[in-house]
Amino acid sequence: MKIVVIGPYFPFRGGIADTNQELCNALIKSGHSVEIINFKLQYPKILFPGKSQFSDNTSGIVTDSKKIINSINPISWFNCIRIINKIKPSIVISSYWTSFMSPCLSFINKGLNKRITKIGIIHNAFPHEKILLQKKFLKFYLNNVDKYISLSKNVYEQIKTINSKKTGINLFHPIPIKFGKPIDINIAKEKIGLKSDFKYLLFFGIIRKYKGLDILIKAMKEIVKQDNKIRLLVVGENYESAEKYKNLAIKEDVIESIQFRNDFINDNEIKFWFSSASLIIQPYKSASQSGITPLAIQFETPTVCSNIKGMSEFVTDCKDGFLSNPDPDDFANKILFALKFDLDLIKKELRKKKNQYSWDNFTNKLIQK
Numbered sequence: 215m216k217i218v219v220i221g222p223y224f225p226f227r228g229g230i231a232d233t234n235q236e237l238c239n240a241l242i243k244s245g246h247s248v249e250i251i252n253f254k255l256q257y258p259k260i261l262f263p264g265k266s267q268f269s270d271n272t273s274g275i276v277t278d279s280k281k282i283i284n285s286i287n288p289i290s291w292f293n294c295i296r297i298i299n300k301i302k303p304s305i306v307i308s309s310y311w312t313s314f315m316s317p318c319l320s321f322i323n324k325g326l327n328k329r330i331t332k333i334g335i336i337h338n339a340f341p342h343e344k345i346l347l348q349k350k351f352l353k354f355y356l357n358n359v360d361k362y363i364s365l366s367k368n369v370y371e372q373i374k375t376i377n378s379k380k381t382g383i384n385l386f387h388p389i390p391i392k393f394g395k396p397i398d399i400n401i402a403k404e405k406i407g408l409k410s411d412f413k414y415l416l417f418f419g420i421i422r423k424y425k426g427l428d429i430l431i432k433a434m435k436e437i438v439k440q441d442n443k444i445r446l447l448v449v450g451e452n453y454e455s456a457e458k459y460k461n462l463a464i465k466e467d468v469i470e471s472i473q474f475r476n477d478f479i480n481d482n483e484i485k486f487w488f489s490s491a492s493l494i495i496q497p498y499k500s501a502s503q504s505g506i507t508p509l510a511i512q513f514e515t516p517t518v519c520s521n522i523k524g525m526s527e528f529v530t531d532c533k534d535g536f537l538s539n540p541d542p543d544d545f546a547n548k549i550l551f552a553l554k555f556d557l558d559l560i561k562k563e564l565r566k567k568k569n570q571y572s573w574d575n576f577t578n579k580l581i582q583k
Contacts, residue, residue, distance in 0.1 A: 215581070216247045218298050220322065221309040223252045223279045227478065229505045230311050230337060236392055237307070237335075238277060240573035241581075249301055251294055252279035257314070258286065285318050295325035305581060306330050308359070311337040316351035323358040333580065334359035338502040339372035349376055356380050363580055366503035368524035386528075388576040389508045389568050394485040396513045402489035413444050413553060416491035416515075419506050421452040421476070426497035426520065427459055432542035433497070433549065434468040440550055445471055446495075449487055451478045488513035493552055497538075497545055501525050510535075511567050516560040518549055534563035 219238055222231040234250070241248050282297060284290040298306060306326060308319050323332045334355060340348050353376050356362065362382040364370040370384035400410055408414060415437075417430055427448065437444055446468075448459070456476045463469040479487065488494070494510040494517045501524035510517045519525045521537040529535035532555070538548035569575075 215305065216249075216301065216303045217241055217581070218249045218251060218301060218303040218306045219308075220251045220283070220294075220298075220306060220319065221253075222256055223250050226253065226256055230309055232390065232392065232481075233335075233337075233388075233505075234309060236388065236390055236573055237577070239392075240388075240577045242277065244574070244577060246581075248277060249303070250277065250279035251283065251298065252281045253283045253285060254281040254290070255284040255286070283318060283322075285315060288318075288321070291318050291321045292325070294322050298322075298330075299327050302327075303330060305333060307333045307335060307580070309335045309337060310352070310355050310362075313341055313345055313348045313351035316355045320354045320358045323355075331361075332359045334362040335580075336362050336364050336369055336373060339364075339369045339376070340502075352376050366524050367527050369502050371523075383579070385576060385579055386571050387503055387505060387508045388573045389512050389571045390505075391512065391573070393481055393509070393512065396515075397485055397489045399489060402486045405486045406483070406490060408445075408447075408490055411443065413441075413492045414490055415444065415446045415493050415495050415549065416487060417446065417448045417450075417495050417497075418479075418487060418509070419450045421448070421450055421454060421456060421459070423454060424498060424500045426499045426540055428462055429497040429499075429540055429542050429545055430495055431459060431462050431468065431472070432466055433546040434463075434471055435466045436543070436546035437549055438468060438471045441553070442471075444553070445473060447473050447475065447487065447491065449475045449479060452476045484509070485513060488515050491515050492557070493518055493536075493549065495545070495549065496520060496525065497540055498522065498525060499540055503528070508571060511564050511571065514561045514564045516552060516557055516564070518545070518552055530563075534560060534567060 219234060221234045223234050238248050238250055282290060282294045339352055356377045364384045365387045367384055403410055434446055463472050494515050496504060496506055496519035498520045503524050507517060507528050517535040518538055519529055520540040526537055529537055531537040536548050536552045538544045
């Protein structure tokens, strides 16, 4: 089958680009012919909060993309429509993750040949920080695809409040394989300069307010009081001031127990951070779903996450991970409990989930009629 995938792809970096790369690889592996329509401008610099939008890591790239779409230039949208219609695909798959992209993606889908089946993968129904007209932007996009796929029940339920009649199914966030396999914990620690006699908790990913890092820093006070051989790794680029979290750590008298690495982590380093950690901690205050959870599953590292919509559906407490109320006391208690738990039992369950949430299963369900 001839398929076109629209969305960010190398050299753009980040979770959506990574997901599109693995999606394309899985489709090609299944025998489909895949063309990738990429952005030439994704976000104007003034609107991008990070240090860079681009990656120089070409690992796992099995096909080139056509860099066509300028998110703020409608002329490029017309050009994109013309090129896709000329390709004559059976299916066009686009990703929706932010209201900002709704105008260009909706316009492109609307202009495609009616014989093409248009599928939308919706990562986030609404932005994590509310914006004006966010529901109208999502509705506009939904009106211009034939069916949609959500990656969590939470997002699926949000979509249904906007358009209850649109055809859609809820699937799952597939397990990423591009970052490698789990490695020995001591080898991983040595690679990134961590001490072998400490247990490490990992908070990983872009630092944003809704992810609840403040909850975890406050929880560390009780955690290190109970066990001074535990350290917290805060690893990821900050989209808000990292200083407020460092100041909070000083105020809580836990700054010596926290290592901050406020940088975007290259693909080939991710396995070392996840394999070094005893636990992955996700104290989110709200969530659509998390790309960190499938990463933790891939590296067989147990997760302690908030018992909230978008997170709890992927974790069964004390079976394949741990759930906590999103407050410092409960997180401290659950983390200490988890560290004393038989984590080999958890890892055994995580290995089962790799097959359940595989890319093969996802793509088969994605394109079935």
